[in-house]
Amino acid sequence: MRRDIFQAIADPTRRAILVLVAVQAMTPNAIAENFDIKRQSISKHLRILSECDLLAQKQEGREIFYELKFDKMKEIDIWLDQFRKIMEERFQTLDELLFTIKNKKK
């Protein structure tokens, strides 16, 4: 199943996890302590975030730490920028249309 960043941030728990690991790399247990939900469902969220390529795992001794892949997080801002650009262009077209109509009326 193909996953992408947009699925990742669709869920509030996953967004909260991203905020946590943005500060520092954390073990699954340390992450789970911040939530009032089953350890199992935290594991599921971590798996989805990893599949979305937002989290990287690193092994330190016997512990696994999750850390945020910052470059991937920029994607949503790219889409927002793009939407802004589309709206800007639309409005410029409307400016021209309004100008043309006003001139015709004169």
Place this chain on the structure above:
Amino acid sequence: MNLLFDFTVDKDTSTIYITREFAADIDLVWDAFTKAEMLDQWMGPKPYRVQTKEMDFREGGRWLFAMVSPENVNASGRCSLAEFVKIQPKSSFTTRNSFTDENGNPIDSGFTFSITTYTFKPGDGITTVHIAKKMANLAELEQFTAFGYKEGTAAGMRNLDELLLSLVREIKN
């Protein structure tokens, strides 16, 4: 003339806020946002354009439109539907937006729906339009922005290039 354009995003509520001034009085600007023959002339993101299939501007009515390429092809085979939830003439209106097939039947697009409210403020030769677009989640912005673009990423990247160029120009000026 320098017309205000403001674009902000509240990621917590998945809402996009846009404010734009237009150099025309409210009657004309209202028509530009609510009459099919005018919407078809400016709504498509270039090089695409909007082609209205149905327009019934009244509460409970709907606007069904396709996004067509310069070759007049609706490559995605999908249409956009705006259902008019509330209308206060020459003041504001709210739409519920979704994607449909060519006949306006709901489809599973991976996109639920968004609610958009347009508010119009008259001024001296200037009309200010406030747009609040609430998405089910910001992730859906991808479907929203990508809609209509068959070559999706390629077109997207071109837009992004232009965006970057314009940003560079802004910095230089």
